[in-house]
Amino acid sequence: MKRKAIIHISENADTLNKIMSIFENRLDEIKLYPNHFLEIKTDEEASGYEEIMSLIVKEKWRHTFHEEREYSKQEMKAAKYFHIGVAYPWEHDPMKDAEYYGTTYEYLKSKSCNCNKVQVSKLQLDVKKLGKWKNMAHIRPEYIITEYTKLLIENNELSGCEIREAIDYKGRELHPVFQLVVTNIVPPMQEVVRIEPYSHMEAHCESCSSKGFLRSELIYRKEELEKFKDFNFTFEYWDAYHIRQPIVSAKVRELFTKHKVRVFRYEPVRFI
């Protein structure tokens, strides 16, 4: 696997010039922009990478970090589980989640964390908006599948999920849709997973150990492999929308690929 880091540093001109002079030939790409902004794009194997990262921490430079990871064909073939990204056809309007379309939820305890939220009605959504993603899509925080995908899951006895009926929010008789409920929750992730803590909300919830934005691949212990099924959710709630991340088995990847159920990213889960 190749790791490429994209780092943005916002500091005063003197600091940025100093960084430029130290690292100019030791990182793949380093660019100074007006308005006190420096952009670094580099393979993490580059000679200056470890040093710039430790300087960022030591000097407390204001920065953002993003990592892109590339996997070889062999690595993809050898992987047993994959972290997936599922299309969100409502992308242009992030407020249009399942609740917006009338799905009802109740809170078990306080409203401070999504882990206390329980769905108490059938999933409701705008079925017309599914478009080309119709075989599998996401309406936060739920997953939608068509009858085609439902049969694929049932005929292959894929584990770790339940399938429930879903309905159009206007009650229109369109093609049938279903909710894919992932029931298998895997153990908490290993500490080595890179996390950028939330700044806009409490970073830690006692029940779900929610922490922030995921900045690396998902990592588990080898001993935990047996707890994984075909469909899984992370224990933690992640990212901007504070939701569990879906993980599927190699069997699901193979079937979905063969039968054209589109998922936009399969990233191998690492076991250490």
Ligand SMILES: [Zn+2]
């Ligand atoms: Zn929580």
